[in-house]
Amino acid sequence: MRTAAVVGTGLIGTSVALALTARGVTAYLIDRDEAAARTAAALGAGTFGAPPAPVDLAVLAVPPAKVAEVLEEHQKDGLAQAYTDVASVKGRPQAELTARGCDPTSFVGGHPMAGRERSGPRAGRADLFDGRPWVLTPHPATRTAVLRRGLELVRLCGAVPVVLGPEAHDRAVALVSHVPHLLATLMAARLCDGEDFAVRLAGQGLRDVTRIAAGDAGLWTDILATNAEAVAEILGEVAKDLDAVLGALRTLAVAPAGPARSRPAAELTALLRRGNTGHARIPGKHGGTALRYSSVRVVLRDRANELARLLADASLTGANIEDIRLEHATNKDAGLVELLVAGESAGRLAADLTRREWTVHV
Amino acid sequence: MRTAAVVGTGLIGTSVALALTARGVTAYLIDRDEAAARTAAALGAGTFGAPPAPVDLAVLAVPPAKVAEVLEEHQKDGLAQAYTDVASVKGRPQAELTARGCDPTSFVGGHPMAGRERSGPRAGRADLFDGRPWVLTPHPATRTAVLRRGLELVRLCGAVPVVLGPEAHDRAVALVSHVPHLLATLMAARLCDGEDFAVRLAGQGLRDVTRIAAGDAGLWTDILATNAEAVAEILGEVAKDLDAVLGALRTLAVAPAGPARSRPAAELTALLRRGNTGHARIPGKHGGTALRYSSVRVVLRDRANELARLLADASLTGANIEDIRLEHATNKDAGLVELLVAGESAGRLAADLTRREWTVHV
Structure with missing residues (x-):
């Protein structure tokens, strides 16, 4: 270029x-x-x-x-x-x-x-x-x-x-970017009504949770409106969890000490543990590519649109292509393409592509 | 000591x-x-x-x-x-x-x-x-x-x-610590169901929003259960905002381009702007004490429990004591106490304490 x-x-x-x-x-x-x-x-x-x-x-x-x-x-x-x-x-x-x-x-x-x-x-x-x-x-x-x-x-x-x-992308960013943006915003919005002395007690936790809520409101409206369906789907699940938590807290607010507290407390613990588990799934700062993928290597023949056709065929097999690498020592539009997928789906992708008459190196 | x-x-x-x-x-x-x-x-x-x-x-x-x-x-x-x-x-x-x-x-x-x-x-x-x-x-x-x-x-x-x-404290920490913890947890919990390729797209925004969700589930259950009323009150407000956002998103998901999108989009923008405003209230890393307070200086007579009595009287006036400084060149349990309050409430606090027979230095 x-x-x-x-x-x-x-x-x-x-x-x-x-x-x-x-x-x-x-x-x-x-x-x-x-x-x-x-x-x-x-x-x-x-x-x-x-x-x-x-x-x-x-x-x-x-x-x-x-x-x-x-x-x-x-x-x-x-x-x-x-x-x-x-x-x-x-x-x-x-x-x-x-x-x-x-x-x-x-x-x-x-x-x-x-x-x-x-x-x-x-x-x-x-x-x-x-x-x-x-x-x-x-x-x-x-x-x-x-x-x-x-x-x-x-x-x-x-x-x-x-x-x-495009659809897999939109679901993914709803989860890792758009819904987090809304939750940061919902938290930050609560601070509008907070008493001065309360907001001044803010620590690093609150700062981290709300940092992205500083983003441009107009741009984010556009993003959220354009991806409304995927965002609404995940946010709806958040709303269900939130309602359950609210119910548990309201029970605890009136329950005396003793066994009446054990069930709502267990509900809170279960959610907090799910939070621990979900948090642990986030890769480290440069972990996005450090995770182990399996690679499926496919020969590209020297024909027009061959790479686009390969990717379309790959997506028809249901495989999520996580990464793609082109071998450079090749002809202009042909050569070897490495498709990286989650380990468990590599075998199926290789078989499906072979069935669709691609030459797959295992 | x-x-x-x-x-x-x-x-x-x-x-x-x-x-x-x-x-x-x-x-x-x-x-x-x-x-x-x-x-x-x-x-x-x-x-x-x-x-x-x-x-x-x-x-x-x-x-x-x-x-x-x-x-x-x-x-x-x-x-x-x-x-x-x-x-x-x-x-x-x-x-x-x-x-x-x-x-x-x-x-x-x-x-x-x-x-x-x-x-x-x-x-x-x-x-x-x-x-x-x-x-x-x-x-x-x-x-x-x-x-x-x-x-x-x-x-x-x-x-x-x-x-x-104690009650002012509990309301404050519900806002700046306990509700943020729950929102971070609700977001992190969603990642349990996320597809691998989606979670791998995580950026710093998601990392920040969910960082505190790694906290000990047992300890946090105890904290939330003990402060259930104050937490439920704020979380209930979050739930209302969340339901409104969800409604706007669901409308946008089906609305064609044009005027049908303008009202739900405006609702999203309004929330995002409230998020901007609330976020801007959080003091900087060491801003908790850098903000300007007004001080009301009160003479403590040499009597038992005098400081506790002063603070009880001050809290009866409705003032939020943001900080307290004791003058050190004093007798053991007497001397001058500086109460720091938000600027606008200093005059009223001084008047109220004077009425309650404290000697106030202005």
Whole structure:
């Protein structure tokens, strides 16, 4: 990749542009808010304004609700050979761009799993994505060359590519990002009514629980609204647990000492233990890739869209592709692809792909 | 203070003993689990076993449900001149010790607002309380000399004394500690059901929100059960907000693009903004005492229980005493006391105390 355009120079767009520029890619910076693009350019993120010729890749760093509209606009004006986005939600934008009649062959969805509670170009950092997962969600029609360009972007930004279907992605981020954001917000909102002397007793626990509640309310409304179904599903489960806890606490509030307290207390303990168990599942700071996957290695023949076709076939088998690695000592669009999956599903994936006439190395 | 006993050598008890020993106090370590007390002694926290004569202060570092029982036991065997505890809840233990017929004159409730998600003597640290608030909740009958001993303990541990009534304390910690713990737990519990690839996408936001969910389930059951009423009250408000969010999300999940989305989206934005506002109220890491208080200085006459009587009178005026400082160049139990309160309530407190025949310096 020699040239790129970044459309939207907020925190993420500016960070992408800084990373690309640092790796020698010529980045063009576009934003409806001209001042933001000029600020990003002044910070060394690239050149202000539209490129003189179509770039290798355009990164649409706009809110989820704007992705389809901005893609349509730039596909029409021929901004780039390939397009990706960085929105936190993938299903609805993909449906919208199909509905608008955008060309899906030159687009691959993307979501770098990095962020800060700050926003705007000045918060941008070239190392924002270092070691972080970056999900790519190819459309069944996405051309192999376009997916490879997305993988190259991820690599240039120092992130770890994870290939998922849009729905699997949206369920996952509802769990690890959107619902946590809402719970942090619900806690922080309670502090509005708290007495001064109470809030002043705050310790590190409260600070940690509520840190992400400082995020931009407008942007988060957009994210949550765009992923409403998946978020509501998990939040509904939280509400059930919360009601059970509330019932136990209300019983304890009136129960005298003795056996009347043992059942509601046991309910609290059971929830607290589930919390311990769930917490223990979170990988360490750089554990996202340190966990053991099994790899299934597949030969790619030298044909158009072969990689996209492989990923579509893999997702039809029900396997979750956690990571993908391309062997570099290969032809341009062929060679060996390593698909990383949870250990127990590797055998089935290999068998299913073989049945679909892929050549699988075990 | 020359001698102290620490009953219960878990994280907090061991940390108190380490801090006291470091300041030259002879600390005796007592625990029903002899191995824990011996471990704490081996870590340099003091001397294993009961003291040869009554100590100046006994610190009961046992779970909230055990405070009254352990106080009764040690008042009977004459362990100390004065007693305090470190339990996270104050109202119910105080009611229990009254019910058991313990002597309230030699007891002052205490709660150092410091903790870690780790537990046990090996997690203890002499600096655990540095700069942290340490709430003291004197009983109306608490002798002045006993309250002063509590204040001395707080100072020796490097913490900042805050004097509150037991109920005000319990409401405050429900808000800044117990409800946050439950929300972190509710989030972490959801991860039990999450798919592997989803949990592996976890970022720092999820880590922060759930960090305290690693806490000891048994200890937290005890804390929550003991403060059930105050926790249920705040959690009930959280449940109402959560139900509203869930309603908005479910509407958004089915609403087509356009005006049908604007009202539920506005509801989400309103909650997210309240989260921003509440989050902004949390003081910085060492902001608990950096905030500006007004001080009301009161002359203490040389009479028994004068300080406890002053604090009881002050709490009857409705003022929240945020901090208390004793002038040291005074007689043993008399002198000048500085009460720190929120700026707007200083005038009223001074007037009320004057009416109650205290000599107030303005």
